[in-house]
Amino acid sequence: MPALKSSSRLSLRNGGRFSARHAEASKGPTPYDRIPINELWARYRESQEESLRNFLMEKFLPLVRYNAERIHQRLPDEVDIEDLMSAGLFGLMDAIDAFDLDRKVKFETYCAPRIRGAILDELRSMDWVPRLVRSRSARVESIRQAIEKATGQPATDDQVAEALNIPADEFDKLMRDGRAVSTRSLTQRCFPSDGGKDVREIDVIRDETQANPLGDIQRRDLKELITKGLSRAERLIVVLYYYEGMTMKEIGATLDLSE
Numbered sequence: 708m709p710a711l712k713s714s715s716r717l718s719l720r721n722g723g724r725f726s727a728r729h730a731e732a733s734k735g736p737t738p739y740d741r742i743p744i745n746e747l748w749a750r751y752r753e754s755q756e757e758s759l760r761n762f763l764m765e766k767f768l769p770l771v772r773y774n775a776e777r778i779h780q781r782l783p784d785e786v787d788i789e790d791l792m793s794a795g796l797f798g799l800m801d802a803i804d805a806f807d808l809d810r811k812v813k814f815e816t817y818c819a820p821r822i823r824g825a826i827l828d829e830l831r832s833m834d835w836v837p838r839l840v841r842s843r844s845a846r847v848e849s850i851r852q853a854i855e856k857a858t859g860q861p862a863t864d865d866q867v868a869e870a871l872n873i874p875a876d877e878f879d880k881l882m883r884d885g886r887a888v889s890t891r892s893l894t895q896r897c898f899p900s901d902g903g904k905d906v907r908e909i910d911v912i913r914d915e916t917q918a919n920p921l922g923d924i925q926r927r928d929l930k931e932l933i934t935k936g937l938s939r940a941e942r943l944i945v946v947l948y949y950y951e952g953m954t955m956k957e958i959g960a961t962l963d964l965s966e
Contacts, residue, residue: 737762748808763803764796770815771795774822781883782830791826798825843881847871 739747739762751759775791802818810817850870854862868878937945943962947953953961 744814745808748806748814751803752808760800760803764799767799767803767814767818770818771799771822774819775826778823778826786830790829794826794829795822796825797829798822801825844884847881 737758739759742750747759747763750756751763771792775788775795779786779788779791798821799818802814802821806814806817847867851862851867854866854870864878864882865875868875871878873881940962944958947958947961948955
């Protein structure tokens with residue numbers, strides 16, 4: 708892969724095209740192949756070597772293709788996947804420059820939402836939704852509302868497709884194309900912080916894989932509140948029933964008590 712400098716972004720946005728196939732085909736042995744990845748990250752953070760940066764981009768290039776292909780599946784045929792990959796490449800570049808090994812997060816986990824965000828940002832800036840798709844989506848909604856007004860019931864997809872006089876599979880594709888209009892950027896500004904740094908949508912999305920500290924505190928406070936004034940045995944019963952999910956029969960057997 709040729710060196711990718713900041714000027715590459717401008718040239719790509721002005722009509723250039725990034726070819727992942729070319730990059731993959733041109734990849735050969737490098738001095739970095741035998742070095743553990745954590746050492747490479749530490750070295751890049753210190754040196755900002757362009758050759759090392761390009762090596763990291765080639766190494767994680769499959770992430771760009773994977774995310775571009777997933778997004779492309781939901782888009783009209785008019786959208787070129789190579790354009791999505793060009794945009795995703797910028798997200799990869801930014802992720803490499805900003806990655807902090809000390810956070811103990813895998814780069815793949817850190818990078819994926821930034822690649823997707825860069826692709827979605829590019830789609831928004833290109834106003835990629837064809838006028839025909841917008842027109843058809845508006846017509847579908849108009850027909851759906853007319854059917855619901857006439858019948859007093861929610862319109863089914865079959866009813867709308869029949870009114871449009873198109874087969875079911877074509878209607879399904881039309882709906883997929885229309886749903887892509889509502890794509891939302893995860894990297895757009897959410898609100899400014901006190902430190903002057905913009906907070907993006909991606910920064911405030913809840914991570915479902917991580918425990919919620921506030922929820923833990925609330926559960927602890929609730930536990931203390933409802934067990935206050937109870938005897939030790941009564942507190943134990945409350946904890947086993949509400950927090951451990953045991954039935955009264957199981958608690959009785961455990962504590963040798965009757966239900």
